[in-house]
Amino acid sequence: MKLSDLAFEHAPIGLCMLENRIISGCNQEFARIFGGQMADFQNVPFAHFYASMEDYEKIGARALTQIRKTGRYGDERVMRRRSGELFWCRVRGQSLTPEDPFRRGIWSLSDLSEERPVVELTPREREVAILTCRGMTSKEIGKELELSFRTVELHRARLLEKFGARKLAELVAKLSGMPL
Incomplete structure (x- = not known):
């Protein structure tokens, strides 16, 4: 060989x-x-x-x-x-x-499963989570996914709740597997 x-x-x-x-x-x-x-x-x-x-x-x-x-x-x-x-x-x-x-x-x-456990997400929540981790604003995500700014904010609010995060920076840290 x-x-x-x-x-x-x-x-x-x-x-x-x-x-x-x-x-x-x-x-x-x-x-x-x-x-x-x-x-x-x-x-x-x-x-x-x-x-x-x-x-x-x-x-x-x-x-x-x-x-x-x-x-x-x-x-x-x-x-x-x-x-x-x-x-x-x-x-x-x-x-x-x-x-x-x-x-x-x-x-x-x-x-990445050891650093980032899977939380049950809808396909849309998963898309919003990925784009949030890329540093996109709610308005940018809305444009990318053809959603309203308010709909993106609702998805982000559900993500905060599902991941037990208090603010966006904490959510991004949990999504990316970074230590808090």
Whole structure:
């Protein structure tokens, strides 16, 4: 086995190769994170590991736009293990085919579940939480999600309650897994 193959297989971060958003290969850490053996993930659509099909479509559209601009994409999102358990995951990817961004790419995934437990959120609350962590104001989030400022504020109020936070800075710290 070549050194580059060994490095990929034994990297201390989850790695996978995607071809048209289908897993063409992964390493041991990816298999551990998602709950299986490396062979279990061969030719499996990456959509199976999103919290919902709505997330798969929305995040995919956002990623495609960003990859077309820069060749790379990254975020933190809730994903699903093979067992169905939801967990927070840091995802970073790079297209190897800039002319067709999803044709082939390499993606890294880190399990954030120890620092950031999953709180049951609606898909809209999850979107608002992610955009809040990116530092967007309620007005900016409203524009991005085509919601009114007041609706975004209601979602943020529910997030504060669900996470037991008193103010926005505390909520962002809890969402991002930062120590308080």
